Amino acid sequence: MTTTPASAPAFSFAAIDHVQLAIPPGGEQQVRAFWGELLGLAELPKPPALAPRGGCWFQGPAFQLHLGVEQDFHPARKAHPGFHIRGLRALAERLTDHGYPVTFSDEVPGQDRFHTVDPFGNRLEFLEPYAMSAN
Structure with missing residues (x-):
């Protein structure tokens, strides 16, 4: 609303x-x-x-x-910053290669996105609107 x-x-x-x-x-x-x-x-x-x-x-x-x-x-497990990224899939691969978990989600229409954590367990969101990834 x-x-x-x-x-x-x-x-x-x-x-x-x-x-x-x-x-x-x-x-x-x-x-x-x-x-x-x-x-x-x-x-x-x-x-x-x-x-x-x-x-x-x-x-x-x-x-x-x-x-x-x-x-x-205490790490923030729910509250989190969300960062627009160009090259989201490359970032996901880089994080995975360095041992960080990457969990993709398609719950928000119009964007590719995933969550991960920093070295201390703080939740982070990285997203790339489909219009950005087409450029």
């Missing part, structure tokens, strides 16, 4: 700036290997005031991914 506000708000959403996922203490090398080396995102330096907290930040094409240390870490 779609709802429409009674009056237009004086603001609008422009884009997602970043997504944050939790990692356990000491997990920085594993996320660098996964997000940086395996998936090819560039690591960003954290602002000096935040660096002592640990974790890592990465830059995507139109977003940032922040991996923050959580002392009492």
